Amino acid sequence: MSTRRESWPWLLLLPAALVMLVAFALPVGMLLARAFTQPEPGLQNFLLLWERPVYLQILGNTVMIAAVATPVTLLLAYPVAHAMAHGNPRTRRLLTFLVLVPFWTSLLVRSFATVILLQRRGPLNTLLMNIGLIDAPLPLIYNLTGVLLGAVQTLLPFVIFPLYNSMRRIDPTLMPAALTMGASPARAFLRVYLPLSLPGLMTGATLVFISMLGYFVIPALLGGPRETMVGQLIQDQIGQLGSWGVAGALSFVLLAITAALLGLLHRLVGLKAVAR
Amino acid sequence: MISPELGPILELRGIRKHYGRHAAVDDVSLKLRHGEFLTFLGPSGSGKTTTLMMVAGLQQPDSGQIILAGKPVDRLPPYKRDIGMVFQHYALFPHMTVRRNVAFPLEMRGTPRAEAERMVTAALAMVGLPDHGDRLPRQLSGGQQQRVALARAMVYRPALLLMDEPLGALDKALREGLQLEIKRLHREQRMSVLYVTHDQSEALTMSDRIAVFDGGRIQQIGTPSDLYERPATRFVAGFVGETNFVPAELLGREGEARRALVAGVPMPVSARFLAAPGTPAVLAIRPERLRLSAPADDDGGGVPAELVDLIYLGNARRFVLRLPGGQEWSAVMQAEAAEAVMLRPGDAVRLSWNEVHATAFPA
Amino acid sequence: MGRWRLLRALACTLVGIYLIAPLVVVLIISFSSAAFLRFPPPGFSLRWYANLANDPAWIDATWVSIQVLVPTAVLSTALGTAAALALIRGRLPGAGFLGAALMAPLVVPGIITSAGLYIIYRTIGLNGTLTGMVIGHVVVTLPYVIATVGSALRSLDPRLEAAAATLGAPPSAAFRRITLPLLAPAVLSSMLFAAVLSFDELIVSLFVGSARLRTVPVQMWSNIRGDFDPTVAAIASLCFLVALIALGLEALLRRRNGDRE
Numbered sequence: 085m086s087t088r089r090e091s092w093p094w095l096l097l098l099p100a101a102l103v104m105l106v107a108f109a110l111p112v113g114m115l116l117a118r119a120f121t122q123p124e125p126g127l128q129n130f131l132l133l134w135e136r137p138v139y140l141q142i143l144g145n146t147v148m149i150a151a152v153a154t155p156v157t158l159l160l161a162y163p164v165a166h167a168m169a170h171g172n173p174r175t176r177r178l179l180t181f182l183v184l185v186p187f188w189t190s191l192l193v194r195s196f197a198t199v200i201l202l203q204r205r206g207p208l209n210t211l212l213m214n215i216g217l218i219d220a221p222l223p224l225i226y227n228l229t230g231v232l233l234g235a236v237q238t239l240l241p242f243v244i245f246p247l248y249n250s251m252r253r254i255d256p257t258l259m260p261a262a263l264t265m266g267a268s269p270a271r272a273f274l275r276v277y278l279p280l281s282l283p284g285l286m287t288g289a290t291l292v293f294i295s296m297l298g299y300f301v302i303p304a305l306l307g308g309p310r311e312t313m314v315g316q317l318i319q320d321q322i323g324q325l326g327s328w329g330v331a332g333a334l335s336f337v338l339l340a341i342t343a344a345l346l347g348l349l350h351r352l353v354g355l356k357a358v359a360r
Numbered sequence: 361m362i363s364p365e366l367g368p369i370l371e372l373r374g375i376r377k378h379y380g381r382h383a384a385v386d387d388v389s390l391k392l393r394h395g396e397f398l399t400f401l402g403p404s405g406s407g408k409t410t411t412l413m414m415v416a417g418l419q420q421p422d423s424g425q426i427i428l429a430g431k432p433v434d435r436l437p438p439y440k441r442d443i444g445m446v447f448q449h450y451a452l453f454p455h456m457t458v459r460r461n462v463a464f465p466l467e468m469r470g471t472p473r474a475e476a477e478r479m480v481t482a483a484l485a486m487v488g489l490p491d492h493g494d495r496l497p498r499q500l501s502g503g504q505q506q507r508v509a510l511a512r513a514m515v516y517r518p519a520l521l522l523m524d525e526p527l528g529a530l531d532k533a534l535r536e537g538l539q540l541e542i543k544r545l546h547r548e549q550r551m552s553v554l555y556v557t558h559d560q561s562e563a564l565t566m567s568d569r570i571a572v573f574d575g576g577r578i579q580q581i582g583t584p585s586d587l588y589e590r591p592a593t594r595f596v597a598g599f600v601g602e603t604n605f606v607p608a609e610l611l612g613r614e615g616e617a618r619r620a621l622v623a624g625v626p627m628p629v630s631a632r633f634l635a636a637p638g639t640p641a642v643l644a645i646r647p648e649r650l651r652l653s654a655p656a657d658d659d660g661g662g663v664p665a666e667l668v669d670l671i672y673l674g675n676a677r678r679f680v681l682r683l684p685g686g687q688e689w690s691a692v693m694q695a696e697a698a699e700a701v702m703l704r705p706g707d708a709v710r711l712s713w714n715e716v717h718a719t720a721f722p723a
Numbered sequence: 724m725g726r727w728r729l730l731r732a733l734a735c736t737l738v739g740i741y742l743i744a745p746l747v748v749v750l751i752i753s754f755s756s757a758a759f760l761r762f763p764p765p766g767f768s769l770r771w772y773a774n775l776a777n778d779p780a781w782i783d784a785t786w787v788s789i790q791v792l793v794p795t796a797v798l799s800t801a802l803g804t805a806a807a808l809a810l811i812r813g814r815l816p817g818a819g820f821l822g823a824a825l826m827a828p829l830v831v832p833g834i835i836t837s838a839g840l841y842i843i844y845r846t847i848g849l850n851g852t853l854t855g856m857v858i859g860h861v862v863v864t865l866p867y868v869i870a871t872v873g874s875a876l877r878s879l880d881p882r883l884e885a886a887a888a889t890l891g892a893p894p895s896a897a898f899r900r901i902t903l904p905l906l907a908p909a910v911l912s913s914m915l916f917a918a919v920l921s922f923d924e925l926i927v928s929l930f931v932g933s934a935r936l937r938t939v940p941v942q943m944w945s946n947i948r949g950d951f952d953p954t955v956a957a958i959a960s961l962c963f964l965v966a967l968i969a970l971g972l973e974a975l976l977r978r979r980n981g982d983r984e
Binding site for chain 3: 090092093094095096097099100101103104107108109110111112113114115118160161163164166167175178179182183184185186188189190191192193194196197198199200201203205206207210237240241269291294297298300301304305315318319322328331335338339342346
Binding site: 513 | 880882883886887888890891892893896900901905
């Protein structure tokens with residue numbers, strides 16, 4: 085009740101802050117510093133990224149894959165979040181369960197499951213051939229299709245929940261109100277509902293895009309060489325080549341893009357909304 | 361029931377509270393007598409709830425003194441003040457049964473277990489929920505939850521019971537039932553109560569005295585009939601009950617026969633007039649104090665008006681009247697009297713009143 | 724409107740299948756009698772689960788995972804709950820910034836965090852140790868705990884503590900009797916989630932682990948990358964089962980707290 089400055093909050097915050105400082109901020113900082121110090125001080129690592137086409141190509145690939153996966157994920161997440169927010173309780177419970185199950189299941193397990201599903205002679209191809217939609221197995225894996233199918237699947241829960249949270253706060257009588265004023269369902273949606281759900285949509289889009297940039301397991305398991313992403317590249321630089329400088333520079337670029345996107349989101353909807 | 365010989369249970373002296381430059385509570389002083397039911401009445405933002413919170417110790421005054429049972433409590437935290445409080449949204453602890461909720465304050469006071477159990481049983485019986493002790497708050501209706509909150513705030517017989525719009529979240533029928541119930545508990549338990557509401561009819565029904573708040577200040581403090589019959593300010597006249605206001609010009613000098621020009625007609629005004637003669641004034645007259653007569657049986661007096669509408673209220677009728685100046689007035693008559701005057705919309709009427717019922721305020 | 728409803732129902736059905744189908748397929752394949760990942764399986768058997776139970780590599784990995792997840796969950800929950808209390812109830816100057824800073828591991832790619840940890844562990848000799856692994860896992864789970872407990876704290880009605888104060892409870896008693904019990908379900912559920920996240924964590928474990936310190940996901944990772952047989956499907960199914968059990972426990976916690984959502 086009192087407004088005195090107290091020390092207990094600082095004491096409570098200290099352990100978590102210390103762990104984050106020593107085991108997160110410091111390590112990440114050290115990795116980034118490698119970009120400027122190894123093998124010798126200077127900007128040669130960034131110059132290398134700029135000069136070797138393979139690096140730029142993989143960076144471009146990564147951004148491109150994220151840019152394709154993001155709208156697809158949003159498009160699929162939108163009706164589900166809408167049904168959860170405004171459907172009947174049974175629908176909401178069922179959908180919540182369906183979204184929570186993958187959310188609590190490891191990414192690796194889900195990626196592996198998708199590998200099996202999408203194989204050349206896997207269940208999906210078998211099903212499509214049995215119902216006569218295709219004659220020969222489709223190449224669903226070790227290519228862009230595989231990466232996108234896997235990525236969207238793993239990202240969906242991360243969009244559906246924030247979207248559902250923002251839609252839940254939209255007054256469900258607004259749409260009928262717009263309809264009584266003569267708007268067609270499509271117009272009412274575009275003019276009333278969509279703008280109100282935009283903050284949730286933008287937050288979801290940013291989160292998806294940022295997570296995608298750092299993806300590593302999905303492209304490794306479901307992609308081919310052409311779908312190599314920055315995460316794998318960093319791993320290779322460290323694991324196989326031991327070139328910490330290049331790994332640091334790549335990390336630097338990745339974090340710079342992430343920070344820029346978060347900054348943009350903050351400008352658009354405010355970080356408070358994101359933290360919720 | 362109110363025991364003046366004991367002195368006030370609560371005294372506020374010059375309480376002020378500012379939020380930034382805005383004065384939420386501005387120099388509030390009052391005394392609450394032992395066993396008295398005092399209500400803070402006012403619109404939202406008038407400072408009534410802030411004042412209550414300062415009495416509870418949940419907020420700190422910037423200046424002034426709060427004296428509870430003879431002791432200054434300004435710097436005491438809420439848990440060391442001997443008060444009970446009922447919140448608008450009940451604030452029952454959702455993880456405790458009804459019995460544990462009611463037992464909580466006794467536990468905090470170290471009451472021996474057996475005695476506490478007995479007191480809890482008695483408190484639940486007192487609010488009419490003897491069989492609900494083992495339920496969780498969410499298994500009760502809103503009205504039942506508020507009864508539990510009452511039992512919890514009264515079980516340890518605090519020196520003062522504070523209630524912050526306790527019936528605000530309930531529907532009308534339930535609210536009226538609980539008003540009588542709280543009134544009964546107050547009577548039987550002889551407790552001193554400080555009650556906050558924005559509902560003037562609730563305040564009139566329940567209180568021994570009412571303090572009307574506006575703009576952080578007490579506009580008037582008095583019995584319900586004081587406020588209703590003799591409002592001290594124009595705000596009180598408008599906020600407590602329904603009132604017709606009309607611009608008027610006060611005639612004569614102070615001490616002379618009191619009349620005022622209303623729509624050009626000289627009319628009687630109460631001796632208690634609060635505006636100076638010769639200055640623009642506003643006349644306040646309650647709808648049920650207006651007398652209507654047909655111009656035919658007129659003896660020359662009264663303000664001419666037209667009956668615009670006649671509204672059926674069941675036990676009464678409301679007459680909507682238009683004065684020559686264009687203002688609309690409202691007059692209310694009991695059914696029988698209303699039917700006797702036999703007026704229809706469009707009829708011309710004359711309005712008059714007994715002088716004690718017209719109060720003049722500065723415009 | 725009917726048309727739109729239908730469209731929405733169709734979309735939900737497809738997404739639902741999309742989310743669940745791979746897991747169901749893995750579950751079915753794990754009971755296959757065949758040594759290859761054919762679907763539908765030619766017959767059913769428990770041989771891959773038997774395989775798992777007899778393979779010391781998997782047993783060791785499970786043991787390592789448990790040794791990591793238990794301290795991770797406990798530490799992460801303790802630190803995270805304390806931090807959430809400080810951030811939301813502490814009236815700290817700059818609490819918004821501090822909170823956002825503690826959430827940073829959520830947006831920094833795991834590969835960067837892990838590579839950084841590897842560097843710093845190399846200088847202090849924590850690579851390949853349980854301690855190093857636990858610290859790494861605490862870093863990635865802490866933000867979830869802070870977010871979960873923080874949002875529970877925010878939705879806790881502050882009037883309940885005010886009511887406790889007016890009823891005679893000093894702050895310590897109000898915290899112990901009101902705040903803590905009401906927060907308990909969120910704390911337990913965040914502990915559960917931290918345990919699951921730690922059990923699932925791959926990248927940190929990959930970097931700071933060693934040939935002798937391999938968690939279940941690391942073991943899975945190296946298997947999937949090689950020639951795999953349905954043994955991997957069996958372990959994947961078990962992981963899925965663990966997730967389902969954890970999810971069920973969490974739902975139970977919520978219901979006990981009377982949360983209808």
